[in-house]
Amino acid sequence: MQSSKAILYMIFSVIAFSLMNTVVKYLNDFSAYQIVFFRSIGTLFFTLPLLLKYKIPILGNHKKWLLLRGLAGVISLTCFFQSLNYLALGTAVSLRYTSPIFAAVLASVFLKEKIKPIQWLLFLIAFAGVLIIKGFGVNVNSIGLFFVLLSAVFLGLIFVLIRKIGNSEHPLVIINYFMVMAFVFGGIMSINYWKNPNIIEWLLLLSLGVFGYFGQLYLTKAFQSYETNIIAPLKYLEVVFMILIGAFWFGEAYNLWTLLGVFLIMFGLIYNVYLKRSKK
Template identity: 55%
Template sequence: MFMKKAIFYMIISAIAFTLLNVFVKSLGQFSVYQIVFFRALGSLVFTFPYLLKKKVPIYGNKKTLLILRSVFGLTSMLLFFLSLRYITMGTAVSIRYIAPIFASIFAVFLLKENIKPIQWLFLALAFSGVLVLKGFDKNLQIEGLLYALISAVFAGLVYITIRRIGDKDHPVVVVNYFMFISTIIGGLLTLRNWITPIGYEWLALLSLGVFGYFAQLYMTKAMQIGETNVITPFKYLEVIFTTVIGLLWLNEAYSLYTLLGMLIIITGLCLNLFYKSTSTSSSSQKS
């Protein structure tokens, strides 16, 4: 019962992330700073009232780490949104999902964790998918690829920072810091190139924060009640949903090599996930 609900939550999360990507892609007339501003401001409408209602200290405990997480997250988000200006949504999302590769590298040096050789093999397989995308898809713009790759690097730093924060701060406090800092910086950077939205544009911009908030909320809910190795692969439905909508709605074109590269990335990540889950279960049973 709980597993079915967890899968349902993860599918909702994937749909919400997909709609966020689609609206960001369709709002190309606005600067990425203005899009970040509305994305963050919309989520603050949910996070601030929640913290006040639950009487959770807004300032948190690990303030330096909370600020670092926010800066890393903001940089990753800006670069990802920027990559959508150059490459298809499905490709950008696939590349962003290789963040665990960089998180693993950072974990070795910053957290002194041990990564098994077979895990490096799976992560190398996932990264080879990016090489397939770049090497065989002649229409893939290098600017978009680099923006998406660097976005994944900073997403990896986000994972490491969140792990350092641990359970010292409430999850909504972590998100609230991220959204607050993103709202301030995004707002300041967009002042020079501000474009006043008209009609439907207001709805599209304001919806960014709603989709982003519920995407994160339902992903968290799914992780809380479901087994990681069963639930997490459903997160990659975002790649499928985004690709299909890109094809049908935004007239994006995907070559066979692009689709193959995306499949290789997801396969490598899933194999690594299954291995980690199996190893954790085995260790728990032995102890």
């Protein structure tokens, strides 16, 4: 079933992005621009050779939509990394994943995708779970809040643009546009903020692009395969994975509020998918 394949793609994407966020958390001494730069290098290492190997036209068929998707990606990624200078990682990650709500709104306006009132309720339940887990509302810096919400809006726009592009473009072409633009922007902007990495930091910085490549590849495949308002909310799972990684890697502890938040997120997501499948 097409929906099952799309959901599986998104789960793979979420795991990869969770690992990438973990590395970013560890490398918080580096500027957002330098992280964006290295994030792009590691991915371009995959995309450019593959495009050449399979003789895929690098410029694609719909340059306007591809450029818009790339621009939205650079803005979203940079704003998210910038927000980490003002917000706790948990709060920033939680707030950024309001993006499926923005995606659903934009998709209903521009793609005419229908959303039931109960689905809006489920989105809110899932979002409430995110807020409970990460403790939104305590010492939230207004500048950081601005950056992370702007990141979420543009991430939602990315979901819609990928759906708009559909299967008319190869996923590698879409990713490559984003990464080339991130490489140029991140490289130029990081000149005045450059910090020389040690060997371990070099490896970790380059790994950002590897995790990012697989995350982006499966994200693109997911949105090309099925409706935005079904696939986008699955991004909430990244918060759950971050909790697991945090517990086993950084020694973060669970509590009853965390368990309640996980339950609300899973309930909202699973029931939303059930509702859409029951219509088929």
